[in-house]
Amino acid sequence: MSERVTREVRRRKGAAMNAKSSGTKTKYCSVCGEPASDIICDRCKAKIQGEAVNKKQQVEREVKTDTSRK
Numbered sequence: 001m002s003e004r005v006t007r008e009v010r011r012r013k014g015a016a017m018n019a020k021s022s023g024t025k026t027k028y029c030s031v032c033g034e035p036a037s038d039i040i041c042d043r044c045k046a047k048i049q050g051e052a053v054n055k056k057q058q059v060e061r062e063v064k065t066d067t068s069r070k
């Protein structure tokens with residue numbers, strides 16, 4: 001069961017596999033490629049979590065801009 005998960009993680013980490021020389025314990029953020037304690041570093045986690053909010057705000061802004069232009 002856990003082997004399946006490991007295989008999938010390896011597949012997703014394709015790019016990180018290039019860093020063979022660096023310790024096997026080192027994980028890399030799959031978003032920015034920086035060493036991280038998880039698949040995604042805290043920075044990108046916060047970024048992704050805030051992205052949904054940002055997109056909402058952006059759409060609202062765009063709509064507002066469009067309205068003010070016309």
Ligand SMILES: [Zn+2]
Nearest residue numbers: 029032041044
């Ligand atoms: Zn990151």
